[in-house]
Amino acid sequence: MTCKEGNFNFKDKTVVVTGSSRGLGKEIALAFSKAGANLVLGSRSLDQLHRVAEEIKKEGGRALPLEVDVTDRESVKAFADKAWEEFGRVDVLINNAGVIYRAPATELSEEQWDETIDINLKGTFLCSQAVGQKMVETGSGKIISIASDKAFVGYPGRAAYCASKGGIVMLTKALAVEWAPYNVHVNAVAPTYVETEMTRDILNDPENYREITRAIPMNRVSKPHELFGAIMLLASDASSFITGHILMVDGGLTAW
Ligand SMILES: NC(=O)c1ccc[n+]([C@@H]2O[C@H](COP(=O)([O-])OP(=O)(O)OC[C@H]3O[C@@H](n4cnc5c(N)ncnc54)[C@H](OP(=O)(O)O)[C@@H]3O)[C@@H](O)[C@H]2O)c1
Numbered sequence: 001m002t003c004k005e006g007n008f009n010f011k012d013k014t015v016v017v018t019g020s021s022r023g024l025g026k027e028i029a030l031a032f033s034k035a036g037a038n039l040v041l042g043s044r045s046l047d048q049l050h051r052v053a054e055e056i057k058k059e060g061g062r063a064l065p066l067e068v069d070v071t072d073r074e075s076v077k078a079f080a081d082k083a084w085e086e087f088g089r090v091d092v093l094i095n096n097a098g099v100i101y102r103a104p105a106t107e108l109s110e111e112q113w114d115e116t117i118d119i120n121l122k123g124t125f126l127c128s129q130a131v132g133q134k135m136v137e138t139g140s141g142k143i144i145s146i147a148s149d150k151a152f153v154g155y156p157g158r159a160a161y162c163a164s165k166g167g168i169v170m171l172t173k174a175l176a177v178e179w180a181p182y183n184v185h186v187n188a189v190a191p192t193y194v195e196t197e198m199t200r201d202i203l204n205d206p207e208n209y210r211e212i213t214r215a216i217p218m219n220r221v222s223k224p225h226e227l228f229g230a231i232m233l234l235a236s237d238a239s240s241f242i243t244g245h246i247l248m249v250d251g252g253l254t255a256w
Helices: 023-034 046-058 073-087 110-138 159-182 200-204 206-214 224-235
Strands: 014-018 038-043 062-067 092-095 141-146 184-191 246-249
Touching: 014 023, 014 073, 014 110, 023 038, 023 046, 023 062, 023 092, 023 224, 038 046, 038 073, 046 062, 062 073, 073 110, 092 110, 092 224, 110 141, 110 159, 110 184, 141 159, 141 224, 159 184, 184 224, 200 206, 224 246
Parallel strands: 014 038, 014 092, 038 062, 092 141, 141 184, 184 246
Antiparallel strands: none
């Protein structure tokens, strides 16, 4: 393992990032590309993925944009198959695709509940299964899912989201135990608020921002790049004896 400019080196490794058309997923993909990896970019918006792939190519990297709906088993299988066909291997899967609805539990619709669980939890399972099958066969791989502080602390108006992210925590542990004998590591990162499109409206409201950051000992939210160290650690050989772990990146929120 080598370390260059503060990043781990992923030269010739293939990293698949779901939900990489924007936000955190896009930033994670760019960071892995800078660290030398070949990228497979997945989301429902192929046009946006092409733009991210262009950015990567301009910097001298290699990226394959592929349309995928993580809630659809056939779509996920085709996505995983194409990733393997293009690069001959997948070393790292980042389960990042996610959605949030903010509504009181008394008003949350069944459709909103189903969509949240389908994208966040079932999507994480389907992608882990499709990519993990080949990792198990080849005897190596790293799967990292983006959970949330809301997997550990209840939050008003986030019933489906909290449930979906809590599910990711236990799915991570279950897969870690099952696939440890095959040298497939399954871990998760649990951020608190990160500045992305998903949170822009909420964080732009000064009163909301004050209330949110009051609960965070570091008294601020995070920027996407502040997750890279945790993700790269779990994706690299440096974490060769770490599996089933949920790494909090929450400015101390869950340490109170
Ligand atoms: N931002 C935060 O404060 C924060 C905090 C903790 C955890 N997280 C988690 O971090 C992850 C990324 O969040 P973000 O803030 O970057 O959100 P975002 O800007 O809204 O991006 C979400 C991504 O998920 C993709 N996606 C949604 N549904 C999909 C589906 N069915 N199939 C494939 N891709 C799908 C979207 O792409 P398309 O619309 O193009 O399909 C998009 O690329 C999520 O899992 C989120 O829960 C975020």
